[in-house]
Every structure is written in C-alpha cells, then in structure tokens.
Amino acid sequence: MNTEPDFLNHDRPDVPNLVVSDGVSPFHLARKPVRGRLVRLGPLADALLTRHGHPDPVTRLLGEALALTAGLAAALKFRGSFSLQAKGDGPLPLLLADATDGGELRGHVRVDAAKLGMYGRNPSHRALLGKGFLAFTCDQGPEMERYQGIVALEGGDLTEMAQGYFATSEQLRTHLQLACARTPAGWRAAALILERVAGEGGIGEELDAAAQDDAWDTAVVLAKSLTEAELLDDALPPALLLHRLFALEGLALDRPRALAYGCRCSRSRLAGVLEGFPVEDLDHMAKEGQITMTCEFCNVDFRFDRAGVRGRA
DSSP states (O other): OOOSOGGGOOOOOSOOOOEEEEEEEEEEETTSSEEEEEEEOTHHHHHHHTTSOOOHHHHHHHHHHHHHHHHHHTTOOOSSEEEEEEEESSSOSEEEEEEETTOEEEEEEEOOHHHHGGGOSSOOHHHHHOSEEEEEEEEOOTTSOOEEEEEEOOSSSHHHHHHHHIIIIIOOOEEEEEEEEEETTEEEEEEEEEEEOOSSSSSSTTSOHHHHHHHHHHHHHHHHTOOHHHHHOTTSOHHHHHHHHHGGGTEEEOOOEEEEEOOOOOHHHHHHHHHTSBHHHHHHHOBTTEEEEEOTTTOOEEEEEGGGOOOBO
16 A cells, blocks of 8 residues: 555556557658548557446547547647547537547546437437537647637537538648447547648649649548448558558558557546645545545546545635
C-alpha cells in the first residue's frame, strides 16, 4: 500500500500499459494533391472501450470518435492535447475523445440510460447525440492560445458530422471512413482520412485544376472500395492495406506514429480537485468517512479519507 500523502502520490491506477507502434500510418500520393492517415487502434480499442459496460451502439460511437481523434491529432504540430467533443440533447449528452501530442488516447461518454432505452436496440449516431454541437479543440496549456472550432451536429453519423465541420469551418475537402465493431479478437476501431491539399507548393504543381480534381476524385473512389472488415482486420498490415488501395497512384508512406492507453488520472490530481471544494460539500460527499471519486475515462475508483481532505473554508 502506498503511504505517500495524496497530493504527492502520482501513481497511475491499474490500467493497461499498452502501445500500438503503428497506430497511425501517414501517407501521401506523390505529385498529387492528396494526403492521408490510416488509423488502426488494434487491441488498444478493446482496452479503452471495455472499461465501461456501455451498450454496443454507444461503444461503437466512442470507438469511432477515438479513431478519428487520433487521426486528426497526428496531422497537427502541437504540445498538449487535441480533443473531439459532442454535446447534445440525446441519450448521450456528452461524447469526448482526446489525444496528446505523444499519441496517448482516452475517451468518455455520458449516458442517460432512461432516455437511451426509448431508442431501440440500434439507434443512429444522430439519435444518440440529438441536437447540439461538435467541437474540435487544441489545448497547448495556459501559456498558449487555445484553438477551438464548433459547428452544429448535422448528419446521420459521426462521419457526416465531422465532414460537415471540415466543409464549413476549415473549408478543407476531406474524405472520412470510420469503423468500430466487436470482433473475435475484441473491440477494434479504425479510420481512413483523406485530405485534399493545395496544388501549389510542390504537390501536384504541374497539374492543372482539372487534373488535380481528377486525382482527388480517383483517390476518393479508391478509398470507398475499402470494406469495414478490411479496415478492422488485424491480420492486414497497414502498409499492405494502403498498397492495395493506392499503389498505382504514387503511394508514399511516411513514418508511422504510436498510440497508447492514455488516461492521465492520479491520486494527486484528484486530491487537488477535492481540495477546491467547500467543507460542506465534502461532508456531503463522504460516506462512512470516505469520499469516492471515479475517473470518467478509466472507470477506476479513488477513495479518500474525509479527515485527510481539508477543502475550502
């Protein structure tokens, strides 16, 4: 048993120490205005998604959100965290996935069980989230300006919602394919992201506008031939999958990026949160002399002796 004071105890809870070395495979098509990332969470998906006993439709949505977040974060140069957040009036009032610059992933979804039961066995993403907004946030700490883009939740699934964001907020032509399913090996989640880049600056600069349009359209058609089974297949290496799709289009693979189980909770962090509560609130939280705090991401309970938490007067 660790006897350090809570505010000094930085021990992580007993959660998987799992790294997928080729979780994100960046690529581009030589001399064409197309770049992309293939995201394969592999066993990391099962480790993240099985921390909570959510119904399958909820788990699938969270898995897709994690894969999408990992793929978008990998395209950015930042120090801190990048997050996807959806808030709505549906059975899932909050969906959150975030990734650090080091590839550490975590996710959380808040479920209104009573409302969820009204939507049948396989509700759509739109039904789960309802009306609300989708936000992408890059947070680099208190000394850097935080970037956030927000759009209304529109579309039938997360793919359409995210593509709507890029079309309206970033004005970036993007093709997304997201997948998450329970397989014989456990939960798996993946994403294929294509982005059209400007022809100027050395990528496709010798192509006229019509040829650039054609190159983009061809890449999208090829991407759409990818099945969900292929996207989630552990036995199909990322490089081989991309080769099957784009070998004739000048596929160039960049260095893969690792993804890891990334809950950042600790007793010291939660002890600091508790110390910010008024004494009266702490007394109300305590049950039989103990306060229990549950990490929403990894679903681990932390117990604190009420006598050891001072709080605000």
